[in-house]
Amino acid sequence: MPIPLVNSIASWFLKKRFHQMELFLKYPNEVQLELLHVLLETAKHTELGKKYDFATIDSYETFKQRVPVRSYEDYESMIERSRLGENNIFWPTPIRWFAKSSGTTSSKSKFIPVSEESLEDCHFAAGKDLLCMYLNNNENSKLFTGKSLRLGGSKELYKENGTSFGDLSAIIIDNMPFWAEFSSTPSNEVSLMSDWEYKMKAIVNETIQENVTSLAGVPSWMLVLLNQVLEMTGNEHIFEIWNNLEVYFHGGVSFEPYKDQYNKILPKDSFKYYEIYNASEGFFAIQDRNDSSELLLMLDYGIFYEFIPMESHGTEEEEIIPLSEVEVGKNYAIIITTNAGLWRYKIGDTIRFTSINPYRIKVSGRTKHHINVFGEELIIENAEEALRKTTKITHSEIVDYTVAPIFMKDREKGAHEWLIEFKEPPKSIDDFISILDHNLQQVNSDYEAKRYNNTTLNIPQIRIARSNLFYDWLKKNNKLGGQHKVPRLSNSRTYIEELIELNNITLYSS
Numbered sequence: 001m002p003i004p005l006v007n008s009i010a011s012w013f014l015k016k017r018f019h020q021m022e023l024f025l026k027y028p029n030e031v032q033l034e035l036l037h038v039l040l041e042t043a044k045h046t047e048l049g050k051k052y053d054f055a056t057i058d059s060y061e062t063f064k065q066r067v068p069v070r071s072y073e074d075y076e077s078m079i080e081r082s083r084l085g086e087n088n089i090f091w092p093t094p095i096r097w098f099a100k101s102s103g104t105t106s107s108k109s110k111f112i113p114v115s116e117e118s119l120e121d122c123h124f125a126a127g128k129d130l131l132c133m134y135l136n137n138n139e140n141s142k143l144f145t146g147k148s149l150r151l152g153g154s155k156e157l158y159k160e161n162g163t164s165f166g167d168l169s170a171i172i173i174d175n176m177p178f179w180a181e182f183s184s185t186p187s188n189e190v191s192l193m194s195d196w197e198y199k200m201k202a203i204v205n206e207t208i209q210e211n212v213t214s215l216a217g218v219p220s221w222m223l224v225l226l227n228q229v230l231e232m233t234g235n236e237h238i239f240e241i242w243n244n245l246e247v248y249f250h251g252g253v254s255f256e257p258y259k260d261q262y263n264k265i266l267p268k269d270s271f272k273y274y275e276i277y278n279a280s281e282g283f284f285a286i287q288d289r290n291d292s293s294e295l296l297l298m299l300d301y302g303i304f305y306e307f308i309p310m311e312s313h314g315t316e317e318e319e320i321i322p323l324s325e326v327e328v329g330k331n332y333a334i335i336i337t338t339n340a341g342l343w344r345y346k347i348g349d350t351i352r353f354t355s356i357n358p359y360r361i362k363v364s365g366r367t368k369h370h371i372n373v374f375g376e377e378l379i380i381e382n383a384e385e386a387l388r389k390t391t392k393i394t395h396s397e398i399v400d401y402t403v404a405p406i407f408m409k410d411r412e413k414g415a416h417e418w419l420i421e422f423k424e425p426p427k428s429i430d431d432f433i434s435i436l437d438h439n440l441q442q443v444n445s446d447y448e449a450k451r452y453n454n455t456t457l458n459i460p461q462i463r464i465a466r467s468n469l470f471y472d473w474l475k476k477n478n479k480l481g482g483q484h485k486v487p488r489l490s491n492s493r494t495y496i497e498e499l500i501e502l503n504n505i506t507l508y509s510s
Contacts (some may be wrong), residue, residue: 013303017132024299025358026329029324036304048090069344072110086164091341092116098170099280109445118340122301126283133288142214146244148184151217152191168280185210197369197453204228218252220374220456228409237265251276253375281347282338299397302339308334328353331364371489373405374414374456376447380488386439393435394426403489404496415458421465469503
């Protein structure tokens with residue numbers, strides 16, 4: 001199809017979609033309340049709908065009082081029934097897909113329901129809107145003169161009891177219309193490969209001959225891929241291979257640790273970065289302006305939002321508020337009700353509003369300790385469980401520990417650095433590291449994927465702390481006693497660098 005014709009079609013779609021977006025930009029709270037009523041009406045004859053009598057809920061206050069807030073553990077039994085093929089439990093239309101992600105206390109992986117409605121009206125709609133916003137802001141774009149290099153998920157789709165599960169990106173690629181493959185690279189066949197090491201090589205071989213104009217994927221994985229492209233071609237920067245490359249659409253993990261590395265291999269001032277905020281549970285926000293880290297909260301994707309102010313999160317005074325009551329600058333935990341049957345569901349993310357007219361946000365973190373620099377979603381429960389198993393096997397005992405990322409530098413892969421104070425050290429630190437790494441992979445499938453053949457993460461490094469290091473650090477920072485704790489997991493190196501410096505200072509007590 002000639003490029004001018006493609007641009008004309010895109011322009012028509014843009015104008016139509018922007019008219020729809022103007023509705024939720026102008027009347028955000030009204031759009032959200034109407035959406036809530038649509039969701040309740042749609043699901044009133046489901047098992048959950050009958051249990052909480054959705055048919056008689058006529059206000060947000062009634063919804064809030066009647067329907068409980070849930071975590072994945074609360075949903076797990078219903079989701080398992082749905083995975084076995086049972087219908088009409090929490091959503092009226094059959095759930096045929098489940099997005100697999102890791103990170104609960106009680107299980108290695110979560111299986112998030114993906115309905116036909118959420119796939120079409122949320123995930124696919126968001127992809128179109130992302131292009132809308134980018135093209136509207138960059139009228140001279142030549143995006144359609146080439147292809148988008150998409151970096152999909154780490155697992156194939158597996159059929160089970162008539163339903164499928166796999167990475168969300170794999171579900172999306174597997175269900176895209178046939179014409180979408182013509183504007184993307186690599187092919188669906190390569191995109192859905194399960195062996196990451198083989199897949200990366202196949203992607204490089206298939207894409208270096210293409211005219212790639214955009215990139216889409218998680219920063220840590222994309223950086224690995226781009227470095228492999230440079231190694232295979234012998235080039236210094238990516239524009240020597242894809243001269244028409246103009247934008248990178250990224251999300252999934254924080255982009256901050258990777259900025260400098262991307263700038264080195266993409267040294268063109270005109271090159272654009274566009275951030276998205278999506279998860280297995282839904283697509284939430286999109287960067288709607290050039291050179292902005294703020295994301296526009298999308299209010300018409302079939303997701304009703306509620307928020308918990310973080311100052312009350314987890315306390316007896318915990319309060320839950322609708323979108324209309326949020327304030328700029330405050331951190332909130334997100335609760336969502338979706339067109340895939342998640343009702344008042346805690347996703348575990350925290351955001352901060354940068355604007356309320358329109359509603360723009362920045363992702364501020366997680367409600368639990370975690371490391372997610374490389375997309376590994378390592379949470380405190382994973383670390384504790386892996387350590388418990390490792391110390392038992394190695395007959396060792398730990399006093400305290402903290403973990404931080406070792407960021408990718410140039411073409412070197414990342415890793416985790418563990419600073420551990422032992423009460424009883426293991427006979428072999430090398431064995432301890434190997435066993436710990438194995439146990440982490442056993443309790444966290446995302447970490448396992450990143451560690452596979454050292455594709456993104458190298459094996460962990462351990463630094464042994466001197467006796468009383470953590471106590472001395474708490475004392476130095478006036479944090480002895482009370483509720484003060486050693487930070488277990490962090491996405492930055494702030495704490496560990498302070499501890500390392502203190503580790504090399506001999507302290508004398510008077």
